[in-house]
Amino acid sequence: MNLENIVCRKEEKFMISNLGDEVVLMDIQQGHYININPVGSAIWNKLSAPVAVKDLINLLVDEYGISTAQCESDTLNFLQKLRQHDMLNVQ
Amino acid sequence: MQIEAINQSYSSEIACVVLCCRVFIKSAKAEELERFVVLHEIDWNEVYKLSALQRIRPVVYHVLVNHKIPVPASNLSQFYNYCRVHSAFAFERRMESARIQQLLLQHQIPARMYKGLDFTITAYGGDIAMREFTDIDMIVDQQHLPALAAVMIAEGYTSKQLNYFNRFPAHFVEGRKDICFEKRQSNGRLFCFEFHYKPTGYLVDLPLAFSDVLGPDYLSSAQPISRQQYYELMLINHGASDYYPNLRSLIDMVLLARDESWQIPAVLQRHEQLGNILIDRLLKGSLVEGRNKCADVLAEQLLTSTALGFNKIAAMRIRFLKSPRTLLKALHFLLLPNEEDINRTHWPYFHLYYFIKPFRLLKKHFRALVGGKAMAGGN
Numbered sequence: 001m002n003l004e005n006i007v008c009r010k011e012e013k014f015m016i017s018n019l020g021d022e023v024v025l026m027d028i029q030q031g032h033y034i035n036i037n038p039v040g041s042a043i044w045n046k047l048s049a050p051v052a053v054k055d056l057i058n059l060l061v062d063e064y065g066i067s068t069a070q071c072e073s074d075t076l077n078f079l080q081k082l083r084q085h086d087m088l089n090v091q
Numbered sequence: 092m093q094i095e096a097i098n099q100s101y102s103s104e105i106a107c108v109v110l111c112c113r114v115f116i117k118s119a120k121a122e123e124l125e126r127f128v129v130l131h132e133i134d135w136n137e138v139y140k141l142s143a144l145q146r147i148r149p150v151v152y153h154v155l156v157n158h159k160i161p162v163p164a165s166n167l168s169q170f171y172n173y174c175r176v177h178s179a180f181a182f183e184r185r186m187e188s189a190r191i192q193q194l195l196l197q198h199q200i201p202a203r204m205y206k207g208l209d210f211t212i213t214a215y216g217g218d219i220a221m222r223e224f225t226d227i228d229m230i231v232d233q234q235h236l237p238a239l240a241a242v243m244i245a246e247g248y249t250s251k252q253l254n255y256f257n258r259f260p261a262h263f264v265e266g267r268k269d270i271c272f273e274k275r276q277s278n279g280r281l282f283c284f285e286f287h288y289k290p291t292g293y294l295v296d297l298p299l300a301f302s303d304v305l306g307p308d309y310l311s312s313a314q315p316i317s318r319q320q321y322y323e324l325m326l327i328n329h330g331a332s333d334y335y336p337n338l339r340s341l342i343d344m345v346l347l348a349r350d351e352s353w354q355i356p357a358v359l360q361r362h363e364q365l366g367n368i369l370i371d372r373l374l375k376g377s378l379v380e381g382r383n384k385c386a387d388v389l390a391e392q393l394l395t396s397t398a399l400g401f402n403k404i405a406a407m408r409i410r411f412l413k414s415p416r417t418l419l420k421a422l423h424f425l426l427l428p429n430e431e432d433i434n435r436t437h438w439p440y441f442h443l444y445y446f447i448k449p450f451r452l453l454k455k456h457f458r459a460l461v462g463g464k465a466m467a468g469g470n
């Protein structure tokens with residue numbers, strides 16, 4: 001995955017609920033329960049419509065006031081995890 | 092009712108819970124809640140307990156976290172732990188209900204999701220864990236009950252009512268509104284299904300069937316139950332049957348109505364009016380409060396988080412009586428046997444159980460009386 005990719009969350013196979021500032025999901029087929037922490041949940045909530053990874057990172061840098069390099073590394077890491085769990089569409 | 096008046100007359104904890112409800116439905120601002128929490132000494136264990144009694148822990152937690160209200164971490168995690176378990180269980184119940192619905196359909200038994208999960212999706216913006224619920228409710232046709240019972244038993248579910256239903260099906264259907272099945276999962280959680288074939292119990296004086304609210308194709312319709320239909324169903328359930336037993340029931344009505352005004356059946360209008368008075372007083376903090384004896388009793392019960400006693404329920408039912416016939420029904424209900432009587436002893440005819448029930452109730456009261464005296468003596 002790179003900064004030019006367009007990403008969007010994959011919701012069809014999950015039941016989703018908001019637990020305060022966290023998002024919890026259950027994989028309908030596998031029965032797995034997934035808990036996303038507050039920062040991950042903030043990213044998840046920004047993925048409801050297709051967005052370029054670089055734009056997503058810019059949004060997060062503005063919102064959390066962190067360095068671009070740190071944000072890029074953490075966000076790409078998180079997006080990779082979503083992809084591994086088949087929770088992300090990547091173009 | 093103003094929050095400070097609730098605080099003065101009842102407690103700062105119930106005032107805090109009510110204020111959380113107001114923030115949730117947006118009739119109060121989060122700043123007001125924050126200010127209240129800062130200015131008053133609050134026992135957060137009590138807030139948790141009251142939220143549980145009012146069945147609104149997810150709502151209260153949602154408000155506290157999303158508005159960053161200063162709550163001790165240990166108390167917040169009490170809410171968090173409950174909500175986490177609740178959301179996982181809600182997901183599991185949704186999967187199991189879909190499985191059972193599909194299974195019933197394979198046996199030519201149409202069943203429609205009702206209340207609980209389905210209602211939460213409609214009223215709470217699709218988030219099934221935002222509303223506390225325990226049972227999985229479905230609407231079925233009473234003619235399918237024998238086949239439905241066979242399917243549920245084959246799936247490992249049990250029912251305390253099965254003996255009653257199998258032996259006296261006509262009496263069962265007349266005396267009850269639903270049949271319940273339960274099964275404990277390997278993880279210890281209990282799935283409880285309630286299959287409703289009519290919307291009201293024996294005592295509720297309302298001549299309404301599911302077809303009156305949902306239309307003649309109520310079991311086969313592909314359309315989800317609309318907000319307006321749910322509004323009527325919940326007026327029947329929360330209002331006419333249960334007399335708005337907790338703050339959750341009031342939040343349900345507010346979220347369904349969303350300031351819309353629907354033409355509802357005349358028989359439900361008094362129940363709607365009662366609900367609206369309670370909503371105005373408790374959830375909207377109206378300064379102008381109409382006088383209403385029933386609303387006074389119910390508001391007191393809600394703010395003290397106590398259940399209505401037998402006498403108050405009886406008084407409430409008498410106030411809502413449509414005809415003297417219902418009073419006779421109420422007397423009949425007192426004698427009407429239930430599954431406990433049927434399971435206890437085996438008599439060949441249903442009407443013989445009419446003699447058993449008063450005896451059982453007297454024995455129960457006598458035991459309670461003796462137990463109470465023994466406890467008093469012990470002190």
